[in-house]
Amino acid sequence: MTPTSPPPVPYHATARRPEWATLPATLRTAIGDRLGAPVVEARTAGAGFTRGFAAVLHTAAGGRAFVKAAATAEQPRLVDWYAREAAILDRLPDGLRxxxxxxxxxxxxxxxxxxxxxxxxxxxxxWAPAELAATLTGYADVAAALATAPAGLVGIGLPHLADLARDDILWWGEVVAGREPAPSLPVPVRDRLPDLAALESRLPVYAAGATGLIHGDLRLDNVLIDGAGQAWFCDWTWLCHGPAWFDLATLLLTAYADGLDADALFARHPTAAGAPSDALDATLAALSGYFLTTAGSTPGTASPHLPAHQRWSGEQALGWLARRQGWN
Structure with missing residues (x-):
């Protein structure tokens, strides 16, 4: 298995969102009032996998802001996610992009x-080399700032990656036990289900001792590159206690898909220092099982492009792991 194909839909064009004009008139007026002037232009965000409203709004007074919005009755989970993100962003350390x-x-x-x-x-x-380098450098700064969990963030009750893994990320063990149907797998790994289950089971063990905080959903579409070439990190709903090398692995799936030396990129990054020797393998096993087994179920809050992207991400994680394990 080798990285040979791009994602099914470019990450900057995965979203399916309501347009500004379709929002309730009273909501649009209220947003304009809070912004200090009527909204005269809305540029809808093309990246992301939810159906929530998200756009850069320009006002008649020349102001700019990014606004997310969701209907409380139809999209209660999105409302919860946006409210949680607001609380998290308000408490992140100063100086982070x-x-x-x-x-x-x-x-x-x-x-x-x-x-x-x-x-x-x-x-x-x-990946453009300069943008990848900026993203990796920027995330090293984020990880360093969150290596000790700020008290304000701890106080809002953040989950632990170890618990999230046991509750929702580890799926190969369910497949082996017959509680979950096996996804379609390429020939080189069809007989590796016990190995996959064994590898993924190490993730919560390794994550249990982490004292810092991680983004928890670090994908290419949660990164923005500004005019100075620096990386900004968005969508902080899934902040949790965990080891930063987990974020690094999720980010580098796209580097592997590009045919880059993702092993070297992982090994050289500051967040991989001190990681267990098979931490990357455990993470790739867990990610591959999660993406491949959940690709068939799309929540109503999700973009229709999500299943294909989950399958693609699972295939990249499994392909990377298979190459590292010599299963090809």
């Missing part, structure tokens, strides 16, 4: 979150 929250509001049965707008773009694939 993350969008900062301005305000939230409830209006017309909707919840809206307003953030500072980042003037940047989602990295394109194949």
């Amino acid at each position: 993350v969008p900062r929250p301005r305000w939230t509001l409830h209006e017309a049965g909707w919840f809206a979150l307003c953030l500072d707008a980042v003037d940047g773009h989602t990295p394109r694939l194949p």
